[in-house]
Amino acid sequence: xQFGKTILAxxxxxxxxTTAHAQQQGVTANEILLGExxxxxxxxxxxxxxxxxxxxxxxxxxxxxxxxxxxxxxxxVEDDGYVPTRTIQSVRKLxxxxxxFALTSLSGSGQGLAALPIVSxxxxxxxxxxxxxxxxxxxxxxxxxxLGQSYEEGIYQLARYLATKYPGKKWGILTQDDDxxxxxRTGFARARKEMSLNVVSEGEYKKGQQDFxxxxxxxRAAGAEVFIAGGxxxxxxxxxxxxxxxxxxxxxxMFWPGRVAATLKLMGPASxxxxxxxxxxxxxxxxxxxxxxxxxxxxxxNEVKAMNRYTLAGYASTKLLIEAMRRCGAALTWACTxxxxxxxxxxxxxxxxxxxxxxxxxxxSQQVRIMKADFxxxxxxxxx
Numbered sequence: 509x510q511f512g513k514t515i516l517a518x519x520x521x522x523x524x525x526t527t528a529h530a531q532q533q534g535v536t537a538n539e540i541l542l543g544e545x546x547x548x549x550x551x552x553x554x555x556x557x558x559x560x561x562x563x564x565x566x567x568x569x570x571x572x573x574x575x576x577x578x579x580x581x582x583x584x585v586e587d588d589g590y591v592p593t594r595t596i597q598s599v600r601k602l603x604x605x606x607x608x609f610a611l612t613s614l615s616g617s618g619q620g621l622a623a624l625p626i627v628s629x630x631x632x633x634x635x636x637x638x639x640x641x642x643x644x645x646x647x648x649x650x651x652x653x654x655l656g657q658s659y660e661e662g663i664y665q666l667a668r669y670l671a672t673k674y675p676g677k678k679w680g681i682l683t684q685d686d687d688x689x690x691x692x693r694t695g696f697a698r699a700r701k702e703m704s705l706n707v708v709s710e711g712e713y714k715k716g717q718q719d720f721x722x723x724x725x726x727x728r729a730a731g732a733e734v735f736i737a738g739g740x741x742x743x744x745x746x747x748x749x750x751x752x753x754x755x756x757x758x759x760x761x762m763f764w765p766g767r768v769a770a771t772l773k774l775m776g777p778a779s780x781x782x783x784x785x786x787x788x789x790x791x792x793x794x795x796x797x798x799x800x801x802x803x804x805x806x807x808x809x810n811e812v813k814a815m816n817r818y819t820l821a822g823y824a825s826t827k828l829l830i831e832a833m834r835r836c837g838a839a840l841t842w843a844c845t846x847x848x849x850x851x852x853x854x855x856x857x858x859x860x861x862x863x864x865x866x867x868x869x870x871x872x873s874q875q876v877r878i879m880k881a882d883f884x885x886x887x888x889x890x891x892x
Contacts, residue, residue: 534609535840540579540833542567542826543602544613545595545623546638548587551742552616554770555818559638560585561803561811562822563612568806570830577838581830584608588615592622599623603630610634610833610845612826617641617659617688627652633832633845637825638818641691645871651846653865655825655872657787659691659763660698662876663736666761666785667699669878669891670734674759680709680732682723682747684739692738692763708732717743724750727758737762745774752778759783767879768816769886782881784888787874788820788860791887796820799859824857831855 534541544563546556567581575581584606586598595615602608603626610633614620617639627634628649636644640656681696683689689712700707709730711723724747727735735751735758737744744766751758760782767784769791775782789795799820803812832848833840850869854862863872879888 532609532841533607535579538579540576540581540840541606541608542581542583543586543606543608543611544583545586545588545598545602545611545615545619546613547590547615547619548585549589552590552740554741554768554816555638555765556587556590556615557814558768558816558818559613559822561807561815562819562824563826564811565803565806565819566823566826566830569802569827572806576830576833577836577840579840583612588619590616590619592619595619595623596626599626603627603632608632609840609842610829611636612829613638613822614644615639617643617691618686620644621687624649624652631842633829633842633849635825635829637821639688640871641687643687648868648870651842653849653870653872655828655863655874656821657874657876658695658871659688660695661873662785662787663692663695663738663763664699665876666763666783666878667696667705667736668703669785670759670761670783671699671703671705674734677706677733677759678731679705679707679734679736680727680730680758681707681736682709682711682713682720682727682738683736684715684743685712686715688740689738692736696736713739713743718746720746720750723747724754724756727751728754728756732758734759734761736760737766740765741768741771742774745771748775748778748782752776761785764788764817767888768818770816772881772883772886775883777883779881780883783891784879784881785876786817786879786888787876788817788824790877790879790890791817792885792889795859799823820859824859824863827857828852828855828863 588594614636634652637655640654645654683692709727737747764786772779835848836844852865878891
């Protein structure tokens with residue numbers, strides 16, 4: 509009888525071990541597999557590649573320090589080309605085929621929203637920090653964490669600053685005809701109402717549009733003295749260059765997707781003095797200079813050249829995820845990792861303000877600051 513009980517105990521232990529292993533996909537005795545989706549081709553690749561470099565730096569640092577409780581981290585990256593249908597395909601592949609343990613990115617705003625039902629249903633720990641759009645965290649999903657600040661709050665703070673800095677001016681705004689544009693218009697509407705802004709020109713453009721001659725002609729004809737360029741990257745460049753061609757010189761404000769050296773370089777001298785809003789540390793801050801130096805020994809020369817503000821976002825988000833996994837010890841599970849990310853209070857990534865989450869709080873709501881473009885150094889500096 510005792511022998512029979514022993515056999516049953518062994519079998520039960522084996523079943524439990526098998527069940528536990530099934531709940532810990534992407535984890536072996538020596539490795540933890542992570543997955544990431546972002547645009548690595550097309551114009552948005554400027555942000556996707558940079559974010560990916562940040563993820564790689566966080567992983568390289570962790571692996572150099574011995575990994576996560578003895579397990580080394582490995583990353584599988586999927587290119588969605590900034591197309592939601594490809595994002596969905598990529599996420600399904602990473603979860604069901606590659607069987608990664610966690611996701612470190614869900615690509616852009618529309619792309620992340622398209623993939624959200626899949627990751628929510630799967631229950632896999634997910635950091636969605638390229639595009640902190642409200643729909644990713646309201647209502648909160650148990651396993652999805654968004655690091656950053658909302659588009660609505662960011663553009664609201666930028667508009668408030670410009671309205672205070674340049675009172676009584678005529679305003680113009682042009683935004684994209686998608687979820688990104690909706691978020692910007694919502695935040696701007698709040699500032700418009702509170703600050704009684706005199707908006708003389710407003711409109712939307714088609715995603716992927718390249719020619720903004722007619723839109724900027726309307727902005728000039730309306731006499732706009734402050735203009736919000738609500739594009740992503742290349743669109744903002746095209747708007748500013750068109751204004752320059754028309755010899756129209758409104759005060760220009762744009763959002764953080766365009767706050768990269770490449771856009772300043774493409775805009776040329778016309779970029780001087782453009783305002784932007786962001787939640788990661790400024791380009792020439794001591795923290796970013798130190799981070800950039802550290803990166804040189806962790807990623808390739810070409811990857812260092814591709815770095816921009818999205819690198820900081822990717823690094824901070826992945827570093828936080830790695831720390832949460834480390835706190836779980838050897839018994840690494842989805843449930844433990846999600847619980848540990850939720851417990852995050854005042855986490856210092858070194859490249860932005862303190863990061864916090866909490867019960868029912870899946871959005872870190874980072875503090876933003878206003879910055880101003882300096883064409884000579886191809887960087888943005890905080891305003892006084």
